[in-house]
Amino acid sequence: MFPSLLSEWTQGAHMVEMMNRLDGAPGVFDPRMFVVFGNHEFDQSKRKHAALLQTRIDQSEFQWLGTNIRFAQEEGEPLVASNNLQVARIVQSGGVRVGIFGLTTDKKSADKIAYVEEFLNPVRVAEEQTKLLRAQGAEVVIALTHLALKKDREILEKLGERGPDLIIGGHEHQRHHVEIEGRWILKADVDARTATVVRIRMIREKPFVSFGYRFLDRDHLTPDPEMQKQVDQALKEHEEWFCSEHHEVAGCLQQTVGETAVPLIGEELEIRSYETNLGNWVADQVRAAVEDADIAFINAGSLRVNQDIPPGPITQRDLEELLPYNSELVQVELDKEQLDAVLERATESWSEKGHWLQISGFAFQHDPQKPEGHRVDAIALLQDGKMMKLPARPLQAITYKFLIDGGDGYDMLKPLKWASVARSLKESLRHSLRTSTKPIQPKVDGRICNLAEIGHRSCAFKQAIP
Template sequence: MLVSLLYILACAKPVPPAPAPVDTRFTILSINDTYRIEGREESGAGGMARVRTLRRRLEAEGPVLVLHAGDLLYPSLLSRTYDGAQMIDLLGWLDGDPDAFDPLLFATFGNHEFDRRGMEDAALLQQRIAESDFTWVNSNVRFVEEGGRPVIEAGNLVPTALVEIAGAKVGIIGICGDFTSADYIDGYADPVATARAQAAALRRAGAHLVVALTHLDVADDLALLDTLGDAGPDLVVGGHDHVHMLRQASNGRQVVKADADAVSAVVTSVRLDAGGAHISPEIVSLDMAVAPDPQVQARVDAWLRDHERSYCADHGEQAPCLDAVLGRTAVRLEAEEAAIRSRETSLGDWVADLALRHFADQGAQVAFLNSGGLRIDKDIPAGTALTRRHLDELLPYPTKLRLVRIDGATLQAVVEQATDGWPGSGNWLQVAGMAFRHDTAANRVSDLHLLDADGSPVPLAPDQPVLAVTSSFLLGGGDGYAMLEGAEVVAEGPDLRDLIVADLAAAGDVGVAPGPMGRICQSGAPCLLDGG
């Protein structure tokens, strides 16, 4: 019924916005993909305490609407203990009053809100929503119904929102991409049809400005704006890509995204007058130049102390235990998401090599791991002592390794899928035992070769059998790797975590040192296909 209604509304003519109040001005502060309440402590960037400081500064100049474009409950080191309660709590402090409902803060679902996927987990997600001192907007995720009612519902979970700010009415649509299946999700309505229908409904209800709060790949955000034109939202505030961007569609409307963990925020100035909406976004870095709000920082610190006590107790140890040293690195390990989700990195080479090496005696030829499973999101300098905290932040999910039999054509499809949504998407691969060219201008891959024991390229035929090591997640079709579903599993292996711990111990004080770069050939980077 919902799909049919969306289709009918999608064919309707665009509804013009309501006449704007005279020269109305306000600001939209947006963040997305916030996993660590503390931000990145080593670099002194991000975190909820700095977001509060920025909001307070902006509110001194005028009204501020705060939007979160999804991914806030999972994954993080703390969410393994608290299931996102820590982030819900800190978002409640962003208005300066943790005991009051914040009428100007809105969030939408990201795919990681559904990391706990069993039907029994629906109650936990509903609990987190109900605990939120803000509004969740969900326009396209359909939840399973029981007894005629959705299994997830709450008074502050709405299909759209119409909020008044500075005398203007802003309509908000919430759209999440079809990245995740869960037992309590019945399906996802089409983002384009949803945006068209809901934008029209909000404008009929008097909206002067319509914002789509989305958790989609940026290519899909732009396609939505290009497809809908005047029938679509005036602005897309997005998440999922983890890197900041200000992108313009063919009709001049914009997509804005901030860096993950609130390392940056997007501050969008909005002016409404008889000429329409004038929208001016900018990226604002939340680095050491932005002092953390003292009250919010104290709350963050309290959560971190409580978590360490709980974590250590669960492991039969006394706090502090998260900084127990596992080993060292002899080289700089690149793991910031802007790098590891767009190119070959030293950390990616290291873990892919470990996976390949474990199955070497069974004939393994290549290994590939999705960067979205490597989530520490910071570089580790040479000589650093690697701790339990580093490892737990790097691998928030189990990474069970499997040796599978595929062919050259399938491996070609695998490396092509790695570029979907590039740069910034978690399906980008880190690889071992193979090399290929990636034309970053055209976002195309070519010249896929195997690498022999000396690192020399060996041609690969489409029908040639290949023994590949990857994760059970990708074998299940995760991150769009549907071509791997049904692949013959030759052998099951350990979790990647166990291989890392063993390698760190074996390296001792000398430290780990990944193999040579040049597996993914991009302009200006080393290339083993060209001799190094």
């Protein structure tokens, strides 16, 4: 339900409404449609938001699975409860009884969600539910997950036949298909770019899985007229609300705030795995928030446009979709060892992850083939195109308060003292674009050097460091 430009207005209602229409029968409950909670369902995390989440579940014409979520209680009753919220279900398909349960990541820990008491261990819950569903007559057991691929693998590797026959998952944003001893983990692409079509055949009372990806090319798909009507109406009403709420003129989201002379690379396969020119431009603006800042770094997961912005006008909608969060910038001091720990976290499971960093003022070299704790083997300042050794003194760094609070696994930053320098990165970018006298044209200068990609991508470490 979160985060998106529209969710600030609808609080997730637009997503529920559109999903209710997916089966072509709005207004009718679909007992064969299941969803699992993702970490962003808990973006609204105060105790008062339990009622909001329950309302969205109640409005759903499908079933939510919260198998490993233990909601906090009040007067002996869970703060989130609904007829549309189930622990697990068995449905019949093609004459086969299929058991389904759901597992949610604890990426946002329960102690940061006032109405969640605990996310139970997904491996243990998978074993318990598989056993229970089979005892209740399920011939096939499927885990619907929003977990990191590493955790999905752990479930199948540790449990074997004691675990589910198939995992259909999300969270990674890119499609994956992994086979572990005859059992599959299947994930499709984010934003409905692909759909995974799975077929299960029973042969001698054992399930055999086959699958394929259906690529959903929006340029060649015919929109459903009624769905398109609802989408257009939602966008129109949202823009009216947004412009009024921000005291802007009508149609403000279409207004030009700046220009780019080059494509800005924001597609997630790139910006969550490599240095990109869009990431560089944003990180450079973060560092510019404080005149004497040495370096800056931001998590790529905060840049959520998930598409490239073509040369030409940059609209207010582009900027709002790029940064749905109102990210506060803070200044901290880091020594070399602390910076190294930050970069080791950035390169952990480095590909396609929201905790990947976009950086400014420095460069680093990493080898994704090396073990944890040894991937980063060179760090240097990189300013105005020149490489320099790190100074002996602590570095003045600008980053998000979200990361200083330990967000995205950066727990090593939590003890640091910080000072706020800008309440909103979005406003800083807007000001920079509006005051620029010419189109921006950021480039990739090799500030992030991946040793596995030498020869294919820029690497600043090719120049000597004085």
